[in-house]
Amino acid sequence: MIGMMQSLPRDRLAWTWLAAVYTALIAGTAIATLALLSRNVDLGQELWPDAxxxxxxxxxxxGGAILGYTSGSEVGHICALLAGLLAVRAVKARAWRAGLAVAVLAGTVLALVNLSLAWWKASPQLAQLAGPALYGTVDPGLRHHICVIVAIMLVFTSYLVFAAVGYFLGLKRRNKATLVLLAALLVAAPYSHFIAATILTPRVGL
Incomplete structure (x- = not known):
């Protein structure tokens, strides 16, 4: 721990800049979670129209539950990737283990902000959508829908992975291959929870 603290930047201006950028990433994740929630619930249901x-x-x-409870991750994963890049500036390159720990911790915070907000806001809406027509089949408490919990866990894990990948990308020299990989991850990130929904939802046993 002492070594980690010694590897962090001492300049107050640098600390202020890093804190401001990371705070913006947290705020962006939170705003995206709330702003996209209703859209994601509707989109998840539209995966199986005219049921x-x-x-x-x-x-x-x-489908609505998976995309609702993970709403905002399409932006949050990008923020986690950027947080990993930011960790390179926070920790000296030679202390890569400390840097990786900082990046993963930053990704964890973003994941908790995203998923806790999504759960809080989506639960009432999804309970209302279950309604009398699905009573006994759809349990808004998710007791009979482990697939939703699995999707949430996958999205949470993805935050840590994107943050770690961002950190290691930041350590590498800026060559074309690195930039192409970074661009591909930024494009792919918004679709991770959507893919989880399409794969997991039809499985009755889950």
Whole structure:
């Protein structure tokens, strides 16, 4: 721990700049979570439009639940990647283990902000969507929908992965391959929770 603290920047202006940028990443994740929530719930249900049977109605609700409870991760994962890049500025390159720990911690905070806000705001809406028509089949408490919990865990883990990848990308020299990989990750990040929904939702056993 002492070595980690010694490796952090001592300049107050540098600390202020790093804190300001990271605070902006947290705020961006929180705003995206709230702003995109209703859209994501609707989008998740539209993955199975015109549900006719009981299982189809469950799939539609699960799709809304997965995208609702992970709302904002499409922006949050990008913020985690940028937080990893930011950790390179916070910790000396030779102390890479400390830098990785800082990056993963930053990603964890972003994940907790995203998922706790999404859970708080999405729960009432999803409970209302379950309604009498799905009573006994759809449990808003998720007791019968482990797939939703799995999707949340995958999204949480992705935050840590994106932060770690961002950190290691920041350590590398700025060559074309690194820039292409960074661009690909920034494009792919918004689709991670959507892919989780399409893969997990149809599985009745989950």
């Amino acid at each position: 006719q049977t009981g299982p189809q109605a469950v799939y539609a609700w699960r």
